[in-house]
Amino acid sequence: MSKPTADWEKVGDRFYRKTQLYTDVFDQDLELENHVIAGAPYSGAVALYRDEDKLHAYRGTQTAKPTIDIYSCAGKLIRSLNIDKGIVKALGWSEDETLLVITTDGTVRCYHNLQNDFTPFTLGHSAEEHGVRACRFWLSGFVALLNNNALIAVTRYDEPRPKLLATPPSGDVASWAIIPPAYTLSRSVEVLLATGKTIYVVDASECEDRMLENGPFKHIAVSPNGNFIALYTDDSRVWVISSDFQNRLSEYNSRVKTPPKDMQWCGNNAVVLAWEDEVHMVGPNGAASKYFYDSWVHLIADTDGIRIITNDVCEFLQKVPDASEETFRLGSTSPASVLLDAVDLLEKKSPKADDNIQLIRPNLDEAVDTCVKAAGQEYSIHWQKQLLKAASYGKSVLDLFNSDDFVDMCETLRVLNAVRFYEIGLPLSYEQYMRLTPERLIQRLVNRQEYLLALKVSDFLRLPLNKIYVHWARQKVRSANADEESICKDIVHRLDGKRGISFEEIARAAYDEGRSKLAIELLDNEPRAGKQVPLLLSVGEESLALDKAVESGDTDLVFYVLLHLKKKLTLANFFRTINSRPMATALVEASAAYGDRELLKDLYYQDDRRLDGSNLLLTEALKQSDSQHRNDKLKVAAKLLQDSREHTFQVKAIDETQRLFRIQEVFEKDLGESFVGLSVNETIYKLIKSGNIKRSQKVQSEFKVAEKTYWWIRLRALISRRDWRELEEMSKTRKSPIGWEPFFNEILGAGNAKLASLYIPKCTNLTVPERIEMWIKCGLITKGAEEALKAKDMSSLEMLKNKATGNAVHEIERMIAQLAPSRR
């Protein structure tokens, strides 16, 4: 077994290693130099596209059609996409392995999940007008540079919203790069444009000149963590500066006349320059190392290193991780390295193994941890095993040790080794895997249609399996040639009893393939009513969709279907559809009540809901400001109900309304005051208040207002106009239909105690104590006492005595005396 340090190289004071991942990557006929290449992050797929700007040999007609070919890192062709329209200007990947293809006219196509079908969107008018020149991508978005130097940013792909950034100065852009939003102070994407001798920093709102004088810069590259910027100057130097342009960190002179064709970061601490078949790696402080290849070289930067791809090999260049360096470095005396040595000795059955252990005893736990970490960084299965053995040996000596990390690492390595296998071609490093997450790894496997492996890995990692099944089923729907019934049967049979299967997704795939019947059939197995709705609408099963929406209980869905239906159906058909579904009708009514009154009218007419129809007219009458229109509306409202017997009350009431208006209009003319809008009682009140008793009586008789009611209104009106004289007059009346107590209360409430007291004797139906209370309220204690005396109520007298002042006291004492003897 070769030493793990065999492919290490010291650059400056750091070690870098170049791991050969795969050999025989591409067919030797494939002219890499004539291709544009883009690699998905986290060791994902690689997309190749023939560079239109370069000449290439004529190969007959069959290849004339341009395609984008997607390969795995091991060079296995995954898919070939036909590009029938437009000239491809840029290729890029998002974090979830969505391929983005941008053509000159600003059309962006998102190919999700490595499939043939795409969702397009456009960068807008200006892109169409000026044409896209180039694009730069980050994990979740990209920036497009137009031919007029304008910059357009897209920050998300699920709801793309192209945004124009601040306008940069015109002039030839020598090179450019972006800093992803996650790493900028402003939290929006920033673009670095090398124009003339300087660099401009452009964000959403402003464009700032950084005042550099060493340009033009041939290349700009931003480190993965956004902290550093590498610049390639015209005099073939590489500068590394901090991303705030404050510090120059290192400089390197490549001494090569031709500028490199590419410059990328390798992790966060080295810059890689690539010429046709030569690669320079510049470490910190300008130290460098050179690599030479036999054929054309492409660089694909990743978060923790860089992939170098030629026709023959795919290599991964990275800084040696700390744990590995600690363990393997020549002459290392770190505990981990000693532990590794110990396990070697143990295998040789040498007693020295224990000596080693004793040597590092105090740091043993640390050594075990380091070995576990280092195992994660190894690509060689042999060394993974060796390191894990060492860790296992070490932890067996420890009394207390949490083995979780160890177990996790064993699991992780199993997964990593499985997906690194050349037929799968996902050479994930440990760090990339951690960033990618197991769930998305499964997604990648599924995208490559490695269902078996995906199932096994999911099972192994205890992840849900349903998505894999669904994906399988969708693929089957797309590709199977069998008749629809048997496909459906097959899918349902295979997925029977599996938890969490979304048949809606499968059905949608069938629909997208144009197999509507199959879609409906599959949809039948979907347990979620709501999910079925949009698809049912697409296939034209509107009333079924409405049923499902109602079943889901989600009013939003019902509304959605209703909007759809209303547009599509004739009014009569629309009503017929909703008629049998009360919830739908209720929703139509509720929403129409605020806007579409005509619709409501038609609905009521259609359903013969006369009362509702009449009420609708009433509300309209309420809105009218013109009396003529209002009366018309009222008339129609009454007419609607005329024929039916059950609504006689309603009809009468509407008639009365009109009658009231007529009378009120007359009053308005006669008295010059406004009456319309008042109720019957209010009209009477107002008339009495203004002294028009006669007229008020006319209203009373006209509308058959009860005598009691009339008296109450009269009382209130008189009080409000402080007509004490009339009220005094009334006290002389013999009978009141509402009794006399209200008179007392109201008058007293209005503050006229004297007048109120007039009514006390008339309240004959009240008890003596109640009447005494009334006298007290009026402040007439003596009177109260007389009342008590008459009733021979001694206790009340005593009570009154306590309340009385001045003369009244004597008076009451006299009465007590008067009453007292009779008691004896």
Place this chain on the structure above:
Amino acid sequence: MAPTATLDASDITEKARRDLLQLLEGVRGKKNLVIEKSLAGPVGLFVKFSTLQEYGVDKVFFLENNNVDSTQRNVIFLARGEKARQVQAIAEQIKRVRRESKQDHEFSIFWVPRRTLVSDQILEETGVLGEVNVAEFQMYFVPLEKTVLSLEMDDAFSDIYLRRDPTAIFLAARALMLLQKSQGLFPRILGKGENAKSLANMLLHMRAEEDIDASSDPSNAHVHSFDLTPSATIDNLIIIDREVDFPTVLLTQLTYEGLIDETFGIQNNQTEVDSSITGAAPSQPPPQQTSGANSQAPAVQPPAPSALKRKILLDSTDKLYTQLRDANFAIVGTLLSRVARRLQSDYDSRHKANQSINELREFVNKLPSYQAEQASLKIHISLADELKKVTNGDLFLRVLEVQQNLAAGADPSTVHEIIEELIARDCSLTTVLRLLCLESCVSGGLRQRDLEHFKRQVLQGYGYQHLLTFAALEKIGLLIPRVSAGAGAYLNPLANPSGAATVTDYNLVRKSLKLFVDDVNESEPNDIAYVFSGYAPLSVRLVQCILQKPYLAQLTNPRTAPAANSQPSTATASGNWKGFEDVLARIKGPTVDEVQKGHNAAASQARKTLQGSGGGQVKTSIVFFLGGVTFAEIAALRYIDGQLGEKRRLIVATTSMIKGDTAVGAGMEGRSFKMR
């Protein structure tokens, strides 16, 4: 109520706060916020205006006012997206701002609580969807108190009962589903009423769908978080459909809090009273009382200069209020003077001779709390005074007389005269309608002749536009003509075929559940009936049917009391309707009783064991009022909670707070025939 780690209201508050601020942070730079009026209050419960300012909010506008200006580049809309109207209003404002403003604007819409298909469709049709950032602000339950959760959907009552629009029910199901996700399944769902049934069905439905949703949702990578095992802490969910118990809403609440709500109105834990009553808010707010009032209120209206009205915060941060809120108003005066005396004596203690320095320091330390208490005492005394004026009024007593008679089951015709008098005296229409509706509800509708008589009186007294009011009230089912037995399904086209009663037989129910307690003790409550001075709310009695079986059995039938006592086990058994099926059959609407079991029996068992054998566990019952709950009912439930002891706690959840005026107001026609 015992503190537990489970279902903590403050978690909900905190999450809502975090979510909103995160959304605001997502919009770079200064921004103008346009908020729907009905959301302003609830949002104010968990975010202060100053906090919003810290997050870059410059000015706040009400959506309804349609006056957002173009002073800021960023404009944010915060609104409910369920109704097309709202969406249209937003679309129009966006268009207006775009038209009028010279600069470019960045628009964002945060839909509460979810982004709807309809909103997308409308925005698309109006051509603004492409230029707005749309996000969801998932605010469902807003805790009003530790044990009171509200969805704060003001329109819920009219939506459900008048317009028969079940949006509120669906959103309630969503909200409960979220609770289930964090707490585990409700082991048992009980309920009464047509809408309770559909809510329960939706919950069962959603649970089945959740399984698939969780796994097909790409953002939710860990399906295992929702294991579909029954909750170990929540015992059951009791859903009370408001329709089952209208009378309780229609009666005047007689607890302190209830009366404040009836008189001044309480919105989002705040009441607004004339400053002549309580005195203007002090300009410097040292005590908690005023600081609460100042900092909560302006969440939306930046420093309200209104000197005429003063906002008062009413929640459990005010210790004095906590003692008063649930008391019957009759004894509030006594309670207040007791507190006043105690404060006085505490305060006087400073004059005690020969105090040590330590004692003095202690006293000084307590001073701020004295001051706070004193300030709060002052406010409550003036509030109580003002209420006293109302309750002593002639009209109030008249109304109460009618209510008590109707609640006690007296012949309705005896009260007709008083109602007529009230109409003649031009008493407020809501009050009159509440009485009429109350009569209709307790006696299964008004006789046709009486109904028409009163309709005429009201139409003449308050205007003919109220023809519409009556139509609406009939639709809601508040004021209906009596129908002879036999013609069952007259009212509701959705009437269920299950044979459940469509009208509650109050005379029977009153007896079997003892809805009216004659010898009620207001100062030392011995039954929930104290909240209405005699009438025990049916809704709360239904809860008692589940949680306090022996008590209720003893109450309704004293002779069987010993028997009930001999089987205390029934009290602890997982709640069900057992023993009360007969009564329930006579109450309107179907009865719900669903048991939810986990998919995986072993997992549920394991979870149970992990949580301890249930012995020391506090069991929670959630009582969900669909269509609103009154403060009096909450008081009654708090009383029950106290009776149930430490082992069990009640949480009240609702679509919104409600009182009789709101219920009747839902149907009331606001416009008149006045010429404009």
